[in-house]
Amino acid sequence: MNAVVAEKPQPFVPWGPLSPPVNPEETRIRYLAQSVLSGPELGQCPPLTLDQALDVLRWAGRLP
Numbered sequence: 001m002n003a004v005v006a007e008k009p010q011p012f013v014p015w016g017p018l019s020p021p022v023n024p025e026e027t028r029i030r031y032l033a034q035s036v037l038s039g040p041e042l043g044q045c046p047p048l049t050l051d052q053a054l055d056v057l058r059w060a061g062r063l064p
Helices: 024-037 050-059
Strands: none
Touching: 024 050
């Protein structure tokens, strides 16, 4: 027979600060630009700003 054990209620713990909202399209643009710049010859690409990512994609011919 299974017995149900009552658990003590947990004290309320406030959350810390939340991260800012994430724009999925901006994340996709940065990801694509970093993949253009990364590779066996260039190595790891540093984080790009949105403007830098857009410039890279225009240079690579991936944006109009």
